[in-house]
Amino acid sequence: MNRVKRLVLLALLVAMASVVNYLEGLLPLLIPALPGAKLGLANVFSLFALVALGPAEAFTVVTVRCFLAAAVWGQPVSLAYSLAGGLLSMLAMWGLLKLGKERLSLYGVSAAGAFFHNFGQLAVAALILQSGYVFGYLPLLTAVAVPTGLFVGAVTVLIKKAMDKTDLLAGTKKGGGP
């Protein structure tokens, strides 16, 4: 793919993910007893990058989005959380897509991504608090991560379908196909 086109696509994905992530933070809590639980719609864009462009592009979208969010809204410590969650989640989704190409769809991949996002963030929290007890939140977070992950997977499938009908991704290495 043309380098300029690749750069523009990546920039667009980062921008959309950042804005969606910010807007999501303004919404009321999904579950009042579980602050921090959210849909995770920003993952739509990194997952889309993974299936439509490739792993390098997907990791770029995640990393740049995390640094951007930390620079604009967050404190340095929030960068550790978002990077750990984002990169571990992407690693898991990439691995699953590679391993189970025929047997898996984006629904399961996205649900696993949501789980590992929580896991990565809890691992950083455990390090900062010097206590593994924060993993006690994992069951409840997983109960939320599975449905929200499936939702994000469904949205990504729809976007991929719609994008495949356009020629915007023409020339990308994974353009076309489900």
Add this chain to the structure above:
Amino acid sequence: MKKGDLLIIVLLLAAAALFWWAFSPHAAEGDVYVVIQKDGEQVFREPLDGTDTKWTDAHNRVVVKDGRVWMEWSDCANQICVHSGTIGEAGQQIVCLPNRLIVRLEAVNAALDGITY
């Protein structure tokens, strides 16, 4: 949705169940203690036996009253700990991540004494 997706969902829920089992108090008949941990170190440990008390430092204030425990005040930005509500049963916890503080209700004969990293 394919068969593999269902397998992933089942595995994730199984992992959740495993963590649930590992972190739930296994012998709840024992006495329950209020344990406060700051920066990984225990700074408060009292039985939850109806005695009302408070624990305060420069950043947080924890209230123990009528067998319930809650974060009354915190100087952190997100206030998640303050909005966590009250806890009263072994295994429950309130976490203030920005101030690296955990308030935990511990059963004395809990199978899991602690995990450190």
